[in-house]
Amino acid sequence: MNSSHPHFQLGNTSALAAVQIDSLVKEFKPTRDFAQKNPEKINERGTVSAIDGLSLTAHRGEVCVLLGANGAGKTTTLACAQGLQKPTSGTVQLLGENPWGASPELRARVGIMLQDGGLPQAMRPIPLLKHISSMYQNPLKVDEIAERLGIHSFNGTTIRRLSGGQKQRVALAAALMGRPEVLFLDEPSAGLDPQSRNVVFEIIREQKEKGVGIILTTHLLDDAQRLADDVYIVDAGTVVRHGSVQELLAGEDSNHKRLTFTLADKLNTQRLTDRLGSDVTLIHLSDHHYALEGQLSPGVIAQLGAELEQQNLMPVSLELSQRTLEDVFLEISGRDIQ
């Protein structure tokens, strides 16, 4: 047994996990205003059900991604795991302890980057980071992390006036300052330009290499595809699918592929469908843009070629691809994640 592997099993596995959540339920008592505006969200007990029996384990040295549409329950799950909200029922363990009413020692081992930044509005970024660093025994060097995240370039501006992406970068630096063992990132790439996004992703990967357990929420499938060791797809407050990106993409049918092609002219779709049979579905995407989905064998590709030859159509483009997480999400929830 390799005891340096984060998954190694001793008696108490939850003490080894960064976060362990079992059958979490979280209901909110709505304000009168909320109830009037969202009558469809109020259940028979007069509450709003945000989390409905959700379980997950986030390991140290791994990136655990909670993927779901707006309102799926990702932020509420994080808030319960961080000890910011008290579960209605179920259990939550953060580094083996109950986070609700956690000791300052436990809090010091955890880094939190909230969705809205949660930063004091009137301060400038670097003085704020210096203030945060003074709370820790062995903090990161403020100048180094500020340099890395390009914070010096907007240090003359108060938090209130920063752009969304700039606030995100300060919030990430703040979350990293105390060299946490667990890092919570709520929508970390929201509002970032592509260059900053790459830097943030690089930092997340480095933290993971150092053995930090990272839990991040996103509704961006590309984030999940690039970062995740483990993905929990969350819908209506519960986990609807769990696995590595590869496992989710393979699904029950690892041969399931998609062939998209664009033609210079209109295709007689009926003739192609008759030729291909029922194992393959032809989808008319737009204008002269089509897709074949299903069990795509070399025989199917040969039949497509033969039919295009018959109809005297030359493809402008032709691309074979695996399913994406977007396809998986669509299959599970019946709707688009965005």
Ligand SMILES: Nc1ncnc2c1ncn2[C@@H]1O[C@H](COP(=O)(O)OP(=O)(O)OP(=O)(O)O)[C@@H](O)[C@H]1O
């Ligand atoms: N304080 C509250 N009072 C009433 N309902 C709430 C409260 N907080 C959250 N909810 C409801 O709980 C559900 C889950 O919300 P949550 O913010 O956890 O979703 P999310 O997946 O993080 O969404 P987003 O991607 O938009 O941040 C939503 O239906 C939301 O309206």
